[in-house]
Amino acid sequence: MNLRRSPRRRDVLAAGAATLALPTALSACGGGSASGSGGEIQFLLSGDANQGGGYQAMADRYAEETGVSVRIVDVPYEDLVTRLRSAAQADDLPALARASAVDPLWKDALLDLSDIATSYDVLPSLVVRNEDDEVRALPSDLTAVGLFLNESLFDQAGVTYPGAGDQPWTWDEFVAALRQVKAATGARYGMVMDASSHRLRSFLYQFGSQGVQQQPDGSWALDEAGADALEYFKSLNDDDVMPKSVWVSGDDPSALFKSGQVAAYYSGVWQVTDFAANITDFEWTTALMPAQPTRATNIGTNWIVAFDGSGVEQEALDFLDWLYTPENYAELSRISGFLPAEEGVDVEYTSNEEAFAMFNAEIAASDPIAGDQATSALEMSYRDIIIDSDPLKEETLKYVAGEQDLQTTVTNIGELTTAGYGA
Template sequence: MKKLLFILIAILFATLVACSGSESGSGSGDSAEGNDSGSGSSGEKMQFYVSGDKVEGAALTTMAEKYTEETGTEIEVVDVPYDDMVTKITNMMRAEEPPALARITGFNPAWQGKLMDLTDVAEANNVRAEMGITVEDELVAPPLDLTAVGMFINKDLFEEAGVEYPTSEDNIWTWEEFVNAIETVTKNTDAQYGMVMDNSEHRLNAFLYQHGSKGFYQEGDEYTTNEETTEALQRFVELNDNTIMPKAVWTAGEDASSMFKSGRVAAYMSGSWQISDFATNITDFEWQSVYMPYEEVRATNLGGNYLVGFEGSGQEEQAKEFIDWLYQKENYEELATHGGYLPVTTDAEVEYEKAPEAYEIYQDEIAATDPIASQQRNELVRKQLVSQRALGSVLAEEMINALNDEQAVEQAVENVKSQMTEAYIE
């Protein structure tokens, strides 16, 4: 027994030593003065929180490695689930241990005043500041990449069914025609569903704009929307009938992308970020980017990520240096090429290696889109930062409940209005 006790205590000591060792070795930057970035010392790694980098061909990881090679400053790209990102960073901030950098799509009010002013860096590198988030004349979140919503089709299925699809901007289909087309495809082939759309408010908004909706906007002292929104949402619910669209994608989080990749879905409303993944990973059938259908106006929805640096990480200067480096023409072009991003700097010329024709369609879509798409999103994202309380995807959440027969579409619209009013107007 004594022997056993001795062994236990020995293990305890060994692990405690290992424990404290690993802690001091990888602490996330609370030592006040970080190391000189140029010195090439093994110093503290800068942490760069991103989500979805693996899917996007690890473009940021590649760039971070390149940066380390050139400057000796180590950057660790941390891939966290999209849903966990804001929560995670907010928690780290409450603990006063924010990461050095993050690539994000949403904010939390708790970040207010803790984001670095990146105006100079953006200006120096011709970053399109109007696409970023500016608070009190400080550009706190410049755009890192631009994405746009778009439609993919399974070309094999369309050909097998003998259904035409628009090949130029002159013969773009209406939603009516599009739905008829995919219905014919499902009828004439063994396709399981007509289309899938990512479970995302961002994609849904493009659908709404195309139907003449103006989205949700402030009018007087409350948020409201136009009638077309409700009508379009009604149509969306009707499309989710488990024949044209599978309900499970929205209500139960089934993965739209892998359903399309399985080859049994005729069309997929997603966005430009999928191109590089599809080009590499879809081998069983031919896919193609096509012009999105519309009803009232042509519209895509612009999206993409913002790049932020955090005050209080202890590595502010190094973070800024890296951001500056990343936006430099040559590096940025490499990043955009690798990740399949549409550029956000005015002078970048990106030559896409994979599926360049798909990118052209997106450029056309962006050029033809109703201006509402770019304004509204930015405005709402900015609200998340400057309001008392951040709303996540209210519209998506309310619509999920509507799709799940928990409430009527009208009720969902009312809920969105009242929640936005409550959170964004004091």
């Protein structure tokens, strides 16, 4: 019996199999793009059913009123950046987009939206002008970090919590309350927090930190208060207040809170409509976030941009002008569950009015640092500077996982941010 095969064939097969590793490892994900055609305004965005649904409803209404078609192209959040980059490289940008950041790659293809910003009292703190005094991006809405409580568990434990007009609790008081609730009700965890640098930033602000800021020598660094906050955050993960698996292993904090086994959830306003629709097993509410000693949320926004070269530039500007009129913007905010980024807009939310009021109260009482992330990112984009990584989250994640100590974490956050910005 001949059990041997030709060595040459075997060598070729082995080498061929190994060679296949290269394209597999390098293969990139591409994305199509959307462009205006036939007078249609294409509007690329990423949103959940409420957000995307809100824009779709407004597009339908606009078509009824004017006969102009606005096609909403809703893509997964992770794909939006790639889609816009690919479209810019292929000279096939859509007429409009709602993006989380303005990319230096396509920032020069943006139309000036100054007239709309000034006509409709868009929040001055979110109107960022470039060096030519143009407003190239309008805030679509406000998002803010906030605190959700499992009201049923708190009531069962007889533990009180501060409402919108009350004095906020400190983090120490809040954690003590969580321990009480946990002990009295048998809840599995005191709280969960989204594994996000956006949420982590507001946590840092609440400890008096200014976050990761540029230093006089041009480098970037996390301040001492931020380091203390990170240490506090790790201690919450190391005991049974928070499940470590959310930050270090990617467990879904929203699902954990919805299970009814977690007393509090540190997340954001976008959860209100989801919770209103999907939490039926227990009562939930919002409460003031802790301050130790600073009161701060982290204001976020998505940016509405209009592109030059779509062939329907004026139609796109007309649509935006129509969308930002107070009555239409209020309707969009009502459907999508947005906090308005326009002053003087009266939104009649269909439900959970008090939750939205709580977020507005948090924004009003926040330290000015709360708006830093959104506006400074846009200012940097205008200067062609964008950071593709997220050192604050990535290094904190390693610290919480026990892979490195606090000093290394703080040093790495500064150095990687500096390198990322090319400072």
